Amino acid sequence: EADIYQTPRYLVIGTGKKITLECSQTMGHDKMYWYQQDPGMELHLIHYSYGVNSTEKGDLSSESTVSRIRTEHFPLTLESARPSHTSQYLCASSEGTGGVQYFGPGTRLTVT
Amino acid sequence: QKEVEQNSGPLSVPEGAIASLNCTYSDRVSQSFFWYRQYSGKSPELIMSIYSNGDKEDGRFTAQLNKASQYVSLLIRDSQPSDSATYLCAVNTGGFKTIFGAGTRLFVKA
Numbered sequence: 001e002a003d004i005y006q007t008p009r010y011l012v013i014g015t016g017k018k019i020t021l022e023c024s025q026t027m028g029h030d031k032m033y034w035y036q037q038d039p040g041m042e043l044h045l046i047h048y049s050y051g052v053n054s055t056e057k058g059d060l061s062s063e064s065t066v067s068r069i070r071t072e073h074f075p076l077t078l079e080s081a082r083p084s085h086t087s088q089y090l091c092a093s094s095e096g097t098g099g100v101q102y103f104g105p106g107t108r109l110t111v112t
Numbered sequence: 113q114k115e116v117e118q119n120s121g122p123l124s125v126p127e128g129a130i131a132s133l134n135c136t137y138s139d140r141v142s143q144s145f146f147w148y149r150q151y152s153g154k155s156p157e158l159i160m161s162i163y164s165n166g167d168k169e170d171g172r173f174t175a176q177l178n179k180a181s182q183y184v185s186l187l188i189r190d191s192q193p194s195d196s197a198t199y200l201c202a203v204n205t206g207g208f209k210t211i212f213g214a215g216t217r218l219f220v221k222a
Contacts, residue, residue: 031208041214042212042213042214042215043156043200043212045209048208048209050208058209090155090156094210098144098204098206098210099144099204100146100158100161101146101202101210102158103156103157104155105154105155106154106155108153
């Protein structure tokens with residue numbers, strides 16, 4: 001069973017607020033990912049990390065930022081939330097390249 | 113053309129039948145292939161991984177890979193209502209990034 005955690009699970013917040021979505025894994029995986037998924041739609045990679053102090057933007061343009069100061073922790077921050085950010089955010093991690101990705105339970109964000 | 117294509121469905125099968133899910137991919141150098149199951153409102157969970165041509169069986173699930181034809185399939189035998197979910201095909205070319213298909217919705221009727 002994958003040990004990857006996300007908090008909060010649900011968040012309703014007003015426009016313009018700064019928010020940080022937390023993601024932690026206890027498997028020691030080097031690779032970590034953030035995906036955005038709207039209901040019934042496909043996953044879109046928004047950020048990924050090869051390891052500590054290594055982060056890259058994914059395919060989907062996002063106004064969010066990430067950091068990777070510790071191997072196990074990969075938080076995502078929105079400086080100023082907007083209704084267009086309403087979505088589900090999924091964090092994942094994997095060992096090595098080409099390996100299985102293990103997903104956290106997700107954070108469902110609603111911006112009013 | 114999408115890099116990983118799946119029929120969105122829904123695919124509806126009666127309980128006890130075999131469900132067959134298909135996926136095609138565009139990058140010939142793809143090396144790793146995965147099937148994930150995603151229940152509504154939940155996160156994806158791995159069902160099967162397959163790396164070489166042929167069949168791989170795990171319980172009621174069989175993954176089939178044909179690299180020459182660039183397709184991957186998933187067979188679910190003795191389908192149960194609890195199998196009703198969206199099934200995501202995912203392909204990795206050997207780098208960090210795995211490409212996910214949009215998924216096929218499966219309904220198993222009791």
